[in-house]
Amino acid sequence: MAVALAGHGSVRLWCRDSAAAAELQASRQNARLLPGVLLPEAVSVSADLPAAVAGAPLVGLAVPVNALRDTCRRLGTTGDDLLAPGAVIVLLCKGFELATGDLPHRIAESELPGHAVMVLSGPSFASEVGRGLPTAMTLAAADLGAARQLIDGIHVPRLRVYASDDRVGVEVGGALKNVIAIACGISDALGFGHNARAALITRGLAEMTRLGTALGAQAQTFSGLAGLGDLVLTTTSDQSRNRRVGLMVGAGESLDAAMAKLGQVAEGVKTAAAVFELSQRLHIELPISALVHRVLSGELPPQAAVAALLSREPKCEFGG
Numbered sequence: 001m002a003v004a005l006a007g008h009g010s011v012r013l014w015c016r017d018s019a020a021a022a023e024l025q026a027s028r029q030n031a032r033l034l035p036g037v038l039l040p041e042a043v044s045v046s047a048d049l050p051a052a053v054a055g056a057p058l059v060g061l062a063v064p065v066n067a068l069r070d071t072c073r074r075l076g077t078t079g080d081d082l083l084a085p086g087a088v089i090v091l092l093c094k095g096f097e098l099a100t101g102d103l104p105h106r107i108a109e110s111e112l113p114g115h116a117v118m119v120l121s122g123p124s125f126a127s128e129v130g131r132g133l134p135t136a137m138t139l140a141a142a143d144l145g146a147a148r149q150l151i152d153g154i155h156v157p158r159l160r161v162y163a164s165d166d167r168v169g170v171e172v173g174g175a176l177k178n179v180i181a182i183a184c185g186i187s188d189a190l191g192f193g194h195n196a197r198a199a200l201i202t203r204g205l206a207e208m209t210r211l212g213t214a215l216g217a218q219a220q221t222f223s224g225l226a227g228l229g230d231l232v233l234t235t236t237s238d239q240s241r242n243r244r245v246g247l248m249v250g251a252g253e254s255l256d257a258a259m260a261k262l263g264q265v266a267e268g269v270k271t272a273a274a275v276f277e278l279s280q281r282l283h284i285e286l287p288i289s290a291l292v293h294r295v296l297s298g299e300l301p302p303q304a305a306v307a308a309l310l311s312r313e314p315k316c317e318f319g320g
Contacts, residue, residue, distance in 0.1 A: 169221030178268030185246020
């Protein structure tokens with residue numbers, strides 16, 4: 001996103017690790033995670049958080065969800081606000097906070113009162129955004145007019161952004177698709193084929209919609225970019241970190257070994273646990289998500305989880 005937004009002017013990219021920041025600033029690329037994607041001259045890199053956000057009218061947070069609260073607190077709820085008055089916060093993280101079950105925008109609003117919080121999500125592998133390949137995303141804000149206004153500042157020719165006023169729906173879609181991607185990876189590793197994957201995607205979308213509407217989301221959001229669009233991308237491409245975790249676990253590797261081999265954050269792992277707790281609290285039936293959690297926690301082997309899913313009582317597809 002820093003590369004894409006550089007088309008509008010100067011961008012300051014903050015890294016929490018000073019050595020990584022120095023390497024990025026010198027080499028102009030992240031050789032481990034985004035090889036070949038060069039940072040434009042308009043992007044400066046620093047490990048100095050106050051300097052990175054000073055005076056910025058727009059601050060994007062792309063940290064893992066379970067690091068979001070601490071990052072927001074560093075930005076200014078303890079009395080010495082680093083953010084400019086009126087600075088808009090845009091969240092690029094996907095998932096639920098494990099300890100509380102909170103969605104990202106609620107975390108940011110509670111820790112950074114007085115700042116508008118928006119959510120940017122959709123089918124968008126970082127490597128393709130960085131290379132300038134065509135991508136479409138959704139920007140959600142509490143106020144639709146505010147989202148439309150901000151779009152003018154982030155829209156570039158190959159990054160098309162649509163406005164929404166459904167932050168809950170956009171965030172639930174971004175969270176649940178990672179869990180369903182793990183399920184699809186497990187299914188593919190077990191050799192269950194394309195029919196099974198299509199069923200998991202479709203029924204996963206039903207779970208996404210069921211949970212989202214229970215939390216106050218608009219049902220139509222889940223047929224859009226942040227719902228179905230992101231779900232299809234993440235469940236079908238091996239670029240997906242969560243799908244790759246599912247493939248490894250389905251092939252018999254332990255979760256710890258799979259995560260070590262991945263070497264990156266796969267938000268679906270913690271999201272599966274958070275969603276399981278949330279579904280229990282709200283009494284919402286999410287069978288695929290629940291079984292992913294049980295497999296990842298070591299309670300069930302993958303084959304037994306599939307057997308449990310297939311043995312469920314037949315029912316009407318839509319209600320009833």
